Amino acid sequence: MLTMDALKNFGANTDEALGRCFNNEEFYLKLVKTVPSEPNFDQLVLSIENGDLKRAFEHAHAIKGVLANLSLTPIYDPANEITERLRAEENIDYKPLLDKMMAKRDELKALCEE
Amino acid sequence: MDRKSRYSAGIKRKVIVVDDEYVNRQMLGFIISQKYDVMYAENGRDALEKIKTVKTELSLVLLDIMMPEMDGFELIKIMKDDEELRHIPIIVLTSEESAEVKSLKLGASDFIMKPYNRPEVILARIGRIVELNEGRHIIQDTERDTLTGLYNQNYFYEYAVQLDQYFPNWEMDAVVIDVDHFHLVNSLYGRQFGNEVLVKIADTIRSILSETMDGYACRYEADKFYLYCTHLDDYEVIRSQIMEELFTLGDDKRVRIRLGVYSDVERQLGMEERFDRAKLACNRIRNNYTQAIAYYDNKLHKDAIFAERLIHDIHDAIVNKNLVVYYQPKYGVQGEKPVLKSAEALIRWNHPEFGMISPGKFIPLFEDNGLIQILDHFVWEEAAKQIRKWKDEYGVTVPVSVNVSRMDIYDPRLETRLLDILKDNGLEPSEYMLEITESAYSDDSSQLIEVVQSLRDKGFKIEMDDFCSGYSSLNMLTMLPVDVLKMDMQFVRNVHTDENSFKLIKLVMEIAEFMNFTVIAEGVENKEQYDLLKQAGCDLIQGYYFSKPVPADEFVQFFDKD
Known part of the structure; x- marks a missing residue:
């Protein structure tokens, strides 16, 4: 079962995130559990594979917003970097950044499934 | 329930959160659900449909910008172009500083930065926008006429x-x-x-x-x-x-x-x-x-100001005795020589500033606004006192006719008032004649006929003034309670130059004789007119030919002549 401690250990800024939820842990955890199945992750990867950087930016931007609100910092950081590079239309190899983000997403997924 | 009623009833206002991200929608919804009734939409198109269904009760749209299907900017444009939706305030939800200016320019009321730090601040901002908008609407509601939508x-x-x-x-x-x-x-x-x-x-x-x-x-x-x-x-x-x-x-x-x-x-x-x-x-x-x-134009302005002055001054005129009653003699002309039979009371106003004011200037004005009754009552009393005075001082009875305006006819105290005046002066109704203008009769009111008939039953003699000036029909004459027909001055004036006028006057005489009415010609100015009217059979003649209207003390000269 996902706990606040587990999220803290994961690196999430749970205090900050709870502040947005009037310290309602249950509500916060409920929202966090939706993140691993968030379709924008896979859509982002696909868009980059297809070279559609504009679409990729939209997905990255969407993910970043959700992660920021939930203060899921370990995933947010690479997502933020991807978003900003895509916004600047940087034609780089995004794979290392994507891998880093997806690894952290999978880590969260594992926590949720425990 | 309209916006104002909801406000006073303390019911939660409805707001819609539009964001394509479930987590963002839910989080903002959670923050504001304590105070607001929250609806959700996943994109601009979905939001537009939902907003239309609740447009009269929606207090606010909280709108993300980057969304599939229809983005936030497009929704703002559509709403601001729509007569029925443009009044709903919009707060933009964004993490992009560049979006703020564009949103505000398009018509958004405010923006809230993502992520949602400090929920209390978010609630306060939302509250302020809702309140401002409601205040604006209350003002708009009161400044407009509800039927036409024009300003009040x-x-x-x-x-x-x-x-x-x-x-x-x-x-x-x-x-x-x-x-x-x-x-x-x-x-x-x-x-x-x-x-x-x-x-x-x-x-x-x-x-x-x-x-x-x-x-x-x-x-x-x-x-x-x-x-x-x-x-x-x-x-x-x-x-x-x-x-x-x-x-x-x-x-x-x-x-x-x-x-x-x-x-x-x-x-x-x-x-x-x-x-x-x-x-x-x-x-x-x-x-x-x-x-x-x-x-x-300026003349209109001057006329209006003059009329206002007269209306303002009428009460003072009575108190200060600026209103004076003049008398014009009426002579019986069918004997060997003319004999003074009666008089008509006519009002004159000697205004301290304007001097003698023509009755043509103030009587129509007072007829319009009802003040004519004040003048009429004044004349009735003065005339009655004068008849009494002549009786006492000269032993002469000169019946005086006074004007009864249309407005007096509908005054339920008319008869009592007239009888009281006679009683106070020890006069009989037969010594006091009432002139009612022809146009009052053409109202064709049964009430008017009743009132006049009742006065006649009490012994008053009734004169129909300005006869032939209006629309009286011969048939009407058979129904009217009248003793005397007073021919309109216009006919009399042309009697010696216009054959038709003379023929008409003769016709009136014949009818009057048949109906047993007495006929008076007024406005007679010269001998030619006098002779023709006498020849036509006119009973009484009034006009400058005998005398202009004169003050009561000058009127006594006509007694001496007799």
Whole structure:
């Protein structure tokens, strides 16, 4: 079962995130559990594979917003970097950044499934 | 339930959170759900559909910008272009600083930065926008006339003044548009039709203001419209445009409008004063069916001010004895020589500032506003005292006729008042004659006939004044309780030059004889007229031929002549 401690250990800024939820842990955890199945992750990867950087930016931007609100910092950081590079239309190899983000997403997924 | 009722009932206001991300929607919804009834939409298109279903009760849209299907910017544009949705405030949710300015320019009220730090601040911002918007709406509700959507009078004046301030050099006109006899339109065709007329006029004015001229308009009282607009040389174009639109409501229903225009207003006058002038022009053609537009000029203004002065001064005139009763003799002419039979009491006003004022200037004015009763009562009392005085001092009885206005006829105390006056002066009704103008009879009111009949039963002699000036029919004569016909001065004046006038007078004499009426000719000025009238069989003659109206102390000279 996902706990606040587990999220803290994961690196999430749970205090900050709870502040947005009037310290309602249950509500916060409920929202966090939706993140691993968030379709924008896979859509982002696909868009980059297809070279559609504009679409990729939209997905990255969407993910970043959700992660920021939930203060899921370990995933947010690479997502933020991807978003900003895509916004600047940087034609780089995004794979290392994507891998880093997806690894952290999978880590969260594992926590949720425990 | 409308916005204001909901406000007072303390019910949660409805807001919609539009965001394509479930987590973001839920989190913001969670923050605000304590205070608001929250709806959700996943994108602009979904939001638009939902907003339309709750447009009258929605207090706020919280809107993300980057969304699939329809983004936030597009939704803002659509809402601001929509008459029914543009009043709903929008707060943009964004993490992009660049989006803030664009959103505000498009018409968003505020923005909230993502991520949602400090939920209390978010709640406060939302609360402020909702409150501001409701306040604005309360103002908008009160500043508009609910039927026509035009401004009401007070706000209209405010906006008109503002227009002056912004454009001090514009030539502006104050225009009053009045629906003729609107109460009759309501009675004849129903109140709903009456409302349709008002709405049609308002709509036409609105479209004129948006297409051809600058300015503001309001509905004033029930059936008038005020227009403060850039100058136009000829308002016929406006009048005909409104009439054309009214025609579409049904060509069988006759509705007429008239316009009073105060052109190129003087800026130093107050706004109300400017419209008083336009109203004055408009009132001048109230019963004139040949003229539908009147322009204010200075003479009109002077006449109105003079009329106001007279109305103001009438009470003082009585107290200060500026009102005086004059008497004009009436002679019986069918004997060997003319014999003084009676007199007519006529009012004169010696105003301390204006001098002698012609009755033609103040009597029609007082007939219009009801003050004529004050004058009539004054004359009745003075005349009765005078008859008494002549009886006491000279041993002569001169019956005096006094005017009874249409308004007196409908006064339930009329008979008592007249009888009291006679009683106070020890007079009999036969010594006191009542003149009622012909046009009062053509009201064809059974009440009028009843009242006059009752006075006649008490012994008063009734004279029908201005006979032949109006629309009396021969048939009417058989029904009217009248003793004396007093022929209109216009006929008498032409009797010696116009054969038809003479023939008509002879005809009247024959009818009078047949009906047993006495006939008086008034306005007789010379011997020619006198001879012809005498020859025609006229019983009594009054006019400058014998004497002009004179003060009571001069009247006694006619006793000596007898």
